Amino acid sequence: MTAPVLVWFRDDLRIADHPALHTAAATGAPIIGIYVLDEESAGVRALGGAARWWLHHSLTSLGERLAERGVRLVLRRGPAVRLIRELVTETGARGIHWNRRYGKPERDIDAELKSGLRDEGVDAHSHAGNLLHEPWTVQTGAGTHYSVFTPFWRACQALPAPRLPLPEPPRMTPAAVDIASDALTDWELLPTAPDWAAGLRTAWTPGEPAAVARLHEFLEDDLSDYDRARDEPASGATSMISPRLRWGEISPHTAWHAAVEVGGSARFLAELGWREFAWHTLFHFPALADDNLRPEFDAFPWPPLDPDMLVSWQRGETGIPLVDAGMRELWETGHMHNRVRMVTASFLIKNLLIDWRIGEEWFWDTLVDADAASNPFNWQWVAGSGADAAPYFRVFNPILQAEKFDPHGEYIRRWGGATSREPIVDLRATRQAALNAYEAVKSSQRPAR
DNA sequence: TGAAATGTTGGGGCG
DNA sequence: ACGCCCCAACATTTC
Helix, strand or coil: CCCCEEEEECCCCCCCCCHHHHHHHHCCCEEEEEEEECCCCCCCCCCCHHHHHHHHHHHHHHHHHHHHCCCEEEEEECCHHHHHHHHHHHHCCCEEEEECCCCHHHHHHHHHHHHHHHHCCCEEEEECCCCCCCHHHCCCCCCCCCCCHHHHHHHHHHCCCCCCCCCCCCCCEECCCCCCCCCHHHHCCCCCCCCCCHHHHHHCCCCHHHHHHHHHHHHHHCHHHHHHHCCCCCCCCCCCCHHHHHCCCCCHHHHHHHHHHCCCCHHHHHHHHHHHHHHHHHHHCCCCCCCCCCHHHHHCCCCCCCHHHHHHHHHCCCCCHHHHHHHHHHHHHCCCCHHHHHHHHHHHHHHCCCCHHHHHHHHHHHCCCCCCCHHHHHHHHHHCCCCCCCCCCCCCCHHHHHHHHCCCCHHHHHCCCCCCCCCCCCHHHHHHHHHHHHHHHHHHHCCCC
């Protein structure tokens, strides 16, 4: 009997344009798919509630699609290094393939596994599957990484164009090995008591087929007017592919080339670029979710947390219509329009003076698309402590933002943001207080004498 | 991928 | 006809 080859699925829950699966299938060896829910390894961030919901359904979809092609998806829960080594032994696999991850704890796990398995003669291979450009390949003239988006993106475009997406493997050999798998329901990824996921079920269909369908719907219906309409949260003109990219139901290569084929939109492609830039930043600054990227922000004088203020923000009860609408969209659907994310984040940080890390955690728990790079990257961008956040003391006025981008109040009405509640803070006074607090950052920049 | 304050300009009302 | 003032509209600077 031919020894099988394992394909370890992680943030790439798809069959098309999956370099690891494609390479493994091309060997002709029997294929076994693996997914490990790792809640134990050091440094690996526990999934948020909305993420767990998405993962459950996306794994269900992937498992069905693989099964239709004769391939099993084996589920295991525990520390990845130990479990993968056990699976290699149990199956007698002669090789294992995976697509790279770029967070530090995950890279450490993968590096340890790869060298350990290779020492034992197992053919362990990592592939580039989830970014258009590997983070270490984008370098300044001085050989350092980038800290400003525009030159970063220019450098990306000077590199060879992203490769074309790989097709679904034309043929996959089923494995005869019988091997135990956890039952997905035992992982208890779905909320019960209470079941808060009704809005998510209405808003989303996780899984690769729905991801591909939405991408093409977006390209046909929305790309031509994207530059203008993308900023209006009521328009429905954004791609909504962020969770699909987060879970790897489609690859950025697929999105890139599909958009280019229909004439492209520099603006849309640049949005893929911001995703690349976030991962580039995380790769070179692994503490992105914990530490200020700009260390002078360590001097920012956060006042003691007022829990009531935080709860008002989380529940969408601030009395600021656009903020409340956004926070309710988030709670209801696990998603929020990008412009409204900027406004709600700015409000938390600069009008409530609550540390960006606390907002980042809430988004991490409630967004279906939060990943380890984009979520902290964007929070730091709004806070001013992050990459390319100039001017770092920018304060959004949520009333003006609503006038500009939701002029008819359509988005605000849709999400019940138009309450008669009094604002919990005075925008003018709190803005001034935030600017005063930013003075501490400015003075800490000055060299000591 | 800001906002607010400050500066500049030019048209029109009016003595 | 002319100068003066007001102020909206736009541009620039500052936070």
